[in-house]
Amino acid sequence: MEPHRLTREQARRIIVRAQLLEADRPGDVVEVAEQLGAIKIDPTAVLAPSEQTIPWTRIGWGYEPGQLTKAVEDDRQLFEYAGSFYPASVLPLMRVRMRSRPLRESAAAWLEANAAFRADVIARLHRDGPLLAADIPDTAAVPAGNESGWYSDNQVPRMLDLLERLGEVAVVGRVGRLRRWDVAERARGPEPDGPDADEAGALLDERRLQGAGLARQRSSWSGVGMAGEPALVDGSSWKWRVDPRALAGIDDDPGGRVAILSPYDGMLFDRPRLIEAFDFTYKLEQFVPKAQRVYGYFAHPILCGDRFIGLLDAALDKAKENLVVSAVHELVPWESEERDAVDAEIHDLAGWLGVPVRGLD
Structure with missing residues (x-):
């Protein structure tokens, strides 16, 4: 078919709307997850963990953190997998992908060398689950390397993470930041009849495009493959979907x-798309030496309509119970109405956090 032709303004509007960042707000966290496809989990809580700030940015005052826990643990409308919360509607498709997921050669070799350990973990969860990782003995015969530094010497968390990716175990809740694990068939029911791996992959591509609205064709950043329909955008040489x-x-x-x-918001994940569609280059300076930071350790981008106009460098001071604003960086000159709107949003953020603002001129 002939590609749709879009102006840059239309392209940005499609993306902003798909990300639920226009004036009309969604009603609850389940609606957010259904549209976006996933809500990223991250413990970095300069303001609040990303799984809380992402819904708040969409819903606003109607969102309370307990809604997420209820949706996951009580209502089972969302589920946790590999560092994100997903809507239950995609679980059958993702279970197909889990069964067919290839492992890196090193991971597959480690699982083979620890076959008895793997069986021990599954048996313990069958008998006593749900359990925290600390409740499961480490019976690994062969330790894995830890070049990334993400794991301790205890091999249980690594085994659980791999078995989760393969669909054999599942996170069923949390105690603080600690995950509670169970065997997948008890947590999620029997394996459903469903599409084959290729069909499931295509349907998941469509769901990712739903949350993106508009994405580069076959981009590793977006993961939408050939879902949707072809499009061209004024001033861009990309082939879009x-x-x-x-x-x-x-x-x-x-x-x-x-x-x-939030710096971990899905709106920001596709960095090339940010540049191409919004002319916005974003670099998270969390891991940049302090002397080399331009905008701050965990600066939050500020979107106004369909333009990125600034970055907020702020942190929640839990001891003094206030939101400390170190800087509000203007990427372009602001109109007075924009400044007032940004100030109001910062005050709304502080109100949601339950603290006053300090440092905002």
């Missing part, structure tokens, strides 16, 4: 708003 449902409402414009985004 667009969600046809996004095109249907392209002329319905409820208006924009200010949104303060």
